Amino acid sequence: MPNLKKSHPQLKSSNPGERKKLIRKVGQITARKMSRRLSGKVGRGFGRVTSKGRALPPVWKGMLWVALSGILFTCLNTVIRSITLTLDGLESQFLRYFAGFIVMIPLLMREGWRTYIPVDIKGQFWRGGVHSIGLWLWFAALPKISLADMTAIGFSGPIFIMLGASWFLGEPMRRDRWIAALMGLLGVVIIVAPKLTGTGGWYTLLMFSSSPVFAASFLITKSLTKYETPGVIVFWQAITVSIFSLPFACMVWQTPTFMQWVGFAAAGVLGSTGHYCLTRGFKAADISATQSLRFLDLIWSSLAGFLVFSDIPSHFTILGACVILCSTIWIARREGRKVEMVSEVIHPVDLNHK
Numbered sequence: 001m002p003n004l005k006k007s008h009p010q011l012k013s014s015n016p017g018e019r020k021k022l023i024r025k026v027g028q029i030t031a032r033k034m035s036r037r038l039s040g041k042v043g044r045g046f047g048r049v050t051s052k053g054r055a056l057p058p059v060w061k062g063m064l065w066v067a068l069s070g071i072l073f074t075c076l077n078t079v080i081r082s083i084t085l086t087l088d089g090l091e092s093q094f095l096r097y098f099a100g101f102i103v104m105i106p107l108l109m110r111e112g113w114r115t116y117i118p119v120d121i122k123g124q125f126w127r128g129g130v131h132s133i134g135l136w137l138w139f140a141a142l143p144k145i146s147l148a149d150m151t152a153i154g155f156s157g158p159i160f161i162m163l164g165a166s167w168f169l170g171e172p173m174r175r176d177r178w179i180a181a182l183m184g185l186l187g188v189v190i191i192v193a194p195k196l197t198g199t200g201g202w203y204t205l206l207m208f209s210s211s212p213v214f215a216a217s218f219l220i221t222k223s224l225t226k227y228e229t230p231g232v233i234v235f236w237q238a239i240t241v242s243i244f245s246l247p248f249a250c251m252v253w254q255t256p257t258f259m260q261w262v263g264f265a266a267a268g269v270l271g272s273t274g275h276y277c278l279t280r281g282f283k284a285a286d287i288s289a290t291q292s293l294r295f296l297d298l299i300w301s302s303l304a305g306f307l308v309f310s311d312i313p314s315h316f317t318i319l320g321a322c323v324i325l326c327s328t329i330w331i332a333r334r335e336g337r338k339v340e341m342v343s344e345v346i347h348p349v350d351l352n353h354k
Contacts, residue, residue: 062285065277066293072274074300089139094249099268101238119227127220128240134213141207153207155188158291160215165288180331184295187323222287230279295324
């Protein structure tokens with residue numbers, strides 16, 4: 001602590017009132033100096049973190065975005081599943097996406113409506129229509145089958161997406177991507193197989209039929225990221241799905257309770273943010289490279305069950321989670337290594353051309 005009398009000699013001769021004012025002024029100046037030094041250090045540290053984030057390979061960025069979207073979708077599914085137990089799925093579908101539209105209005109007002117004009121309005125409505133069909137199938141089966149059955153069926157989606165990415169988008173379907181996806185699927189089977197009931201009847205087929213439809217929706221999203229921003233895609237998804245869902249919601253409409261309105265507001269935030277992260281992931285990397293991370297959603301679901309409902313994970317859950325994590329880490333390292341190899345080949349060529 002500095003000696004105030006040495007640094008400010010006027011304190012010796014001042015009367016008590018002036019001395020207090022001077023001490024207070026010196027303290028304020030010292031606090032401002034310390035604040036500037038601290039903010040400078042924090043700013044430099046944050047800059048180093050963000051610069052490292054920018055230095056990550058694009059495929060790793062895509063994987064991180066997809067993993068984050070999985071956490072958000074896990075929270076979303078928990079909220080929506082509790083609502084659909086007392087409210088019709090068609091109405092829940094409309095209100096979930098309409099809430100997603102409402103929560104994006106502040107962004108529209110801040111950035112201006114011109115920012116959200118799409119380049120391809122037809123592609124946005126195609127994406128919204130296909131996604132709506134998948135949602136109708138999914139919501140119709142949701143209350144009729146067990147959670148384990150729903151989880152197992154839902155994880156067939158990455159396989160359909162990888163096939164579609166190869167056939168329609170021309171993405172390279174390397175062997176390591178297939179190995180990682182199959183390892184992740186094996187981890188899912190280990191976790192849910194002991195809990196499968198198979199009592200859903202034809203609702204099980206209904207849920208399964210939604211997987212290729214959702215895969216088609218995500219493939220359309222990947223193609224839209226070539227010339228649309230993630231914000232525009234998510235905004236127009238909320239609009240188009242709300243439009244397609246409204247007539248069916250009116251047929252079964254019942255006024256939600258206050259807590260259901262709160263749940264839909266939370267679902268709007270979680271859903272819009274989750275789809276934004278997912279779209280950023282698809283924009284940053286090949287969609288087939290990110291699909292093995294979709295199996296992490298089962299780990300997030302198990303963790304949420306433990307934290308919220310005190311569900312103790314079984315030995316099968318822990319074993320399956322280890323398999324999924326190993327496949328995810330393995331493919332992330334493989335993809336990152338391939339990016340490094342490509343950069344090492346390209347940069348010497350660029351130097352020779354200078």
